[in-house]
Amino acid sequence: MIIDTHGHYTTVPPGVRIFRALQISNMGRPKKTPVAVSDDEIRASLEKGQIKLLDERGIDLMLFSPMASGMGHHFGSAVISRHWTEINNDLIHRVCTLYPNRFAGVCALPQSPGVSPRDCIEELRRCILELGFVGCNVNPDPSGGYWTDPPLGDHWWYPLYEVLTELDVPAMIHASATCNPAFHTTGSHYLNVDATAFMQLMESRVFQDFPRLRLIITHGGGNLAYQAARYRALCIMNKWEPFETFVRRLAFDSTLYSPEAMELLVKVVGVDNVLFASEMLGGVNATDPATGRSFDDNKPYLDALAWLTDADRTKIFEGNALRVYPRLCPIVERVRR
Amino acid sequence: MIIDTHGHYTTVPPGVRIFRALQISNMGRPKKTPVAVSDDEIRASLEKGQIKLLDERGIDLMLFSPMASGMGHHFGSAVISRHWTEINNDLIHRVCTLYPNRFAGVCALPQSPGVSPRDCIEELRRCILELGFVGCNVNPDPSGGYWTDPPLGDHWWYPLYEVLTELDVPAMIHASATCNPAFHTTGSHYLNVDATAFMQLMESRVFQDFPRLRLIITHGGGNLAYQAARYRALCIMNKWEPFETFVRRLAFDSTLYSPEAMELLVKVVGVDNVLFASEMLGGVNATDPATGRSFDDNKPYLDALAWLTDADRTKIFEGNALRVYPRLCPIVERVRR
Numbered sequence: 200m201i202i203d204t205h206g207h208y209t210t211v212p213p214g215v216r217i218f219r220a221l222q223i224s225n226m227g228r229p230k231k232t233p234v235a236v237s238d239d240e241i242r243a244s245l246e247k248g249q250i251k252l253l254d255e256r257g258i259d260l261m262l263f264s265p266m267a268s269g270m271g272h273h274f275g276s277a278v279i280s281r282h283w284t285e286i287n288n289d290l291i292h293r294v295c296t297l298y299p300n301r302f303a304g305v306c307a308l309p310q311s312p313g314v315s316p317r318d319c320i321e322e323l324r325r326c327i328l329e330l331g332f333v334g335c336n337v338n339p340d341p342s343g344g345y346w347t348d349p350p351l352g353d354h355w356w357y358p359l360y361e362v363l364t365e366l367d368v369p370a371m372i373h374a375s376a377t378c379n380p381a382f383h384t385t386g387s388h389y390l391n392v393d394a395t396a397f398m399q400l401m402e403s404r405v406f407q408d409f410p411r412l413r414l415i416i417t418h419g420g421g422n423l424a425y426q427a428a429r430y431r432a433l434c435i436m437n438k439w440e441p442f443e444t445f446v447r448r449l450a451f452d453s454t455l456y457s458p459e460a461m462e463l464l465v466k467v468v469g470v471d472n473v474l475f476a477s478e479m480l481g482g483v484n485a486t487d488p489a490t491g492r493s494f495d496d497n498k499p500y501l502d503a504l505a506w507l508t509d510a511d512r513t514k515i516f517e518g519n520a521l522r523v524y525p526r527l528c529p530i531v532e533r534v535r536r
Numbered sequence: 537m538i539i540d541t542h543g544h545y546t547t548v549p550p551g552v553r554i555f556r557a558l559q560i561s562n563m564g565r566p567k568k569t570p571v572a573v574s575d576d577e578i579r580a581s582l583e584k585g586q587i588k589l590l591d592e593r594g595i596d597l598m599l600f601s602p603m604a605s606g607m608g609h610h611f612g613s614a615v616i617s618r619h620w621t622e623i624n625n626d627l628i629h630r631v632c633t634l635y636p637n638r639f640a641g642v643c644a645l646p647q648s649p650g651v652s653p654r655d656c657i658e659e660l661r662r663c664i665l666e667l668g669f670v671g672c673n674v675n676p677d678p679s680g681g682y683w684t685d686p687p688l689g690d691h692w693w694y695p696l697y698e699v700l701t702e703l704d705v706p707a708m709i710h711a712s713a714t715c716n717p718a719f720h721t722t723g724s725h726y727l728n729v730d731a732t733a734f735m736q737l738m739e740s741r742v743f744q745d746f747p748r749l750r751l752i753i754t755h756g757g758g759n760l761a762y763q764a765a766r767y768r769a770l771c772i773m774n775k776w777e778p779f780e781t782f783v784r785r786l787a788f789d790s791t792l793y794s795p796e797a798m799e800l801l802v803k804v805v806g807v808d809n810v811l812f813a814s815e816m817l818g819g820v821n822a823t824d825p826a827t828g829r830s831f832d833d834n835k836p837y838l839d840a841l842a843w844l845t846d847a848d849r850t851k852i853f854e855g856n857a858l859r860v861y862p863r864l865c866p867i868v869e870r871v872r873r
Contacts, residue, residue: 339718345682346718353717380690381676381683386770387735390759391728398724418766422727422759425800428793429755432820432831433723456765459800463762466796483769494769 200531201498202520203253205371205417205452205476206261206302208291209269210248212240218286219269222279229275231282234290241293248480250301256496258477260534262524263291264305264336267481268376268384272310273343277318281309284322292330300534303527304332305371308359312342316359323359327366333526335363337370337414339396344379344388351396352403360409369413369450369523372396385482393421397449401430401439406448413523415474419455424467450523452476453501453515456483461500470511474519475501537868538835539857540590542708542754542789542813543598543639545628546606547585549577555623556606559616566612568619571627578630585817587638593833595814597871599861600628601642601673604818605713605721609647610680614655618646621659629667637871640864641669642708645696649679653696660696664703670863672700674707674751676733681716681725688733689740697746706750706787706860709733722819730758734786738767738776743785750860752811756792761804787860789813790838790852793820798837807848811856812838 214236221232253261265287272280288306295304306326308319316337326332337359340346349355351372363370374384374392382388393416406412416423423430423446431442439445446467452474455461465473475498483494492499501507501515521528551573558569590598602624609617625643632641643663645656653674663669674696677683686692688709700707711721711729719725730753743749753760760767760783768779776782783804789811792798802810812835820831829836838844838852858865 346716348718350718379683381685381687381736382732383735383739383770386739386767387728387732390731390763390766391724394727394759395719395724398720399718402720402723419762422731422762425756425759425762425792425797426727428797428824428831429727429820430723432793432822432824433720435822435825436820455762456769459803460762460765463796463800483766483773485769485772487765487769488772494765 200260200535201258201516202475202527202531203258203261203477203479204415204474204520205454205478206249206263207266207478207481208263208294209266209480210244211266211290212236212244214240215286215290219283222275222283226275226279229278229282231285234286236290238293238297241297245294245298250298252479253301256498258498260300260531261302262305262333263294263302265291265307267336267373270307270338270375271343272338272341272375273312273378277309277311277314280311281322284309288322288326288330291332295331303530304330305334305336306332307336310338310341312347316356319359320362323362324366327368327526333524333530334368335370336373338375339372339392339399340374343375344377344382350399350403352399352405357408360405360412364409364411367525369415371415371417373417389482390418390421393418394423397421397423400449401434401445402437413450415450415452415523417452417454417476419453419460419464420451420468423451424460424463427467447472450474450519453497454478456487456494456497458500458503461497462504465504465507465515470507470514471519473515474523475516537597537872538595538853539812539864539868540595540598540814540816541752541811541857542791542815543586543600544603544815544818545600545631546603546817547581548603548627549573549581551577552623552627556620559612559620563612563616566616566619568623571623573627575630575634578634582631582635587635589816590638593835595835597637597868598639599642599670600631600639602628602644604673604710607644607675607712608680609675609678609712610649610715614646614648614651617648618659621646625659625663625667628669632668640867641667642671642673643669644673647675647678649684653693656696657699660699661703664705664863670861670867671705672707673710675712676709676729676736677711680712681714681719687736687740689736689742694745697742697749701746701748704862706752708752708754710754726819727755727758730755731760734758734760737786738771738782739774750787752787752789752860754789754791754813756790756797756801757788757805760788761797761800764804784809787811787856790834791815793824793831793834795837795840798834799841802841802844807844807851808856810852811860812853
């Protein structure tokens, strides 16, 4: 089975954008207005896009979460973020109910700058326990590019780690949009967040304090495999756990779009720690003139790694995802039947 | 000739740190106190470190600039930054005077958050025209990790670009320390700054407006070669100049510490756009257990690229540096004699 662990609902029907627009109108007195989206609109938003591409590319199942840049945690306030997050998670639930064999739900969290991650726990529990989601996304910089919250190694985040461990679900580290003109959302902020989160964790005690916590760093870790020697050196200079040991405490997704980068990722972090992922439809929605295929049609780069064994491929395309997202197991078993 | 284009004076004698410490004491009434550093102290600070390593590694000449993290543009005020920058640039001038065949000067600029880069021009002119320096370092984020200044594509930076073009000197893009707890200075902030600067320039009109401007992105471009396909896709999606064309408007230095990363850099940006550099003694001051050599002893990774021709090697080790830093030419001619 081929599982794509990283897809966002980037093609939401207009009713969702209308809800968001009204959040600006109602900023002074936030309210959760109804969201007018029919099942037919949801079907139309997916069948010509994600589902068609999953079929064409031989991908069985996609982990599906709310649009990442669209969550915009920097906007408004904690209550505005909560309303917006809830309606987006509910929408993902509707997608997974309509297409139970193609999508498994991953929730967004109602983060807000300066607000304790503890305030996200209620929504996390709702999504995992009531909606049957298998994981969540966490934004390490809810300020959207001003980096005003504590790093991931700070006790600030520990209440969230406790509940992730209790529920046995992982968190995928993923930025939302930036509101800082220094950054380009998908071109620099996303990648900076990946690399920064990796470094925050590497210099932290998080995995000593939460040995069962599972975190996924997206986009191949930002710069991870390219700068691995620098990270190795920092571990030695600072007497941290060796890089080779630390890196295996994390999972990295394969949302990279060149054969060289893909090979470097698998070599540096190892076949046990790579999750196949395309982020389709996401940041690289164009045809690569070098291949004639979409940039995000990246499974062929893994297929082409001749030194991978069949067992390695099973790990990258399926086994690692089931280990990192154990709540995915019954869904996969049902799909298989 | 082997030219290392990226070294910082990280081993400054104590008198320099004493000056810096007094800047805190005198914050309310900044003054430029005398710096007590003898020529013997300068010699001692270099001969067992950088010069010994240049000799051991067969490097003829190093472009030498003030310590990068130590510049701390976020501290104090514009006048405090100016005093500190001047004494550091003067110190580099003394190094180059003591060792005219081993070091060529690259200056720091007296940047300060929210202060126009125009205010750096006087010091830039002094260093180039009076001290014989060949280039400068520019910090795209003087706030030290809060990213409060406009991006490099903004007209905010244009007065500096005008003078760089007029003086025919390049700028090496290089962060200073971060004061934001989200970041690790050498492990995340430096690399984020490299990648962010690249993206700021790629979505800008800077090279249309300053076709003769030359900028160097350090540390292999942060994530550049690893994420090249994402950047290629963004150029296509946004109808920007093709990535392959844009990337050749910049130079990238080879401060990477693994053979795979080095090869990927040269392949992606081309042999005409790589400057050999080690950043010695800098961010990776340790022995690599995999090789038994220092991490920053990275020339062997370029030597080992069997597909490079002799002409390619001459470019990477010498020719590209002379093209990007034309004021280096008379210095190199003198060293040769």
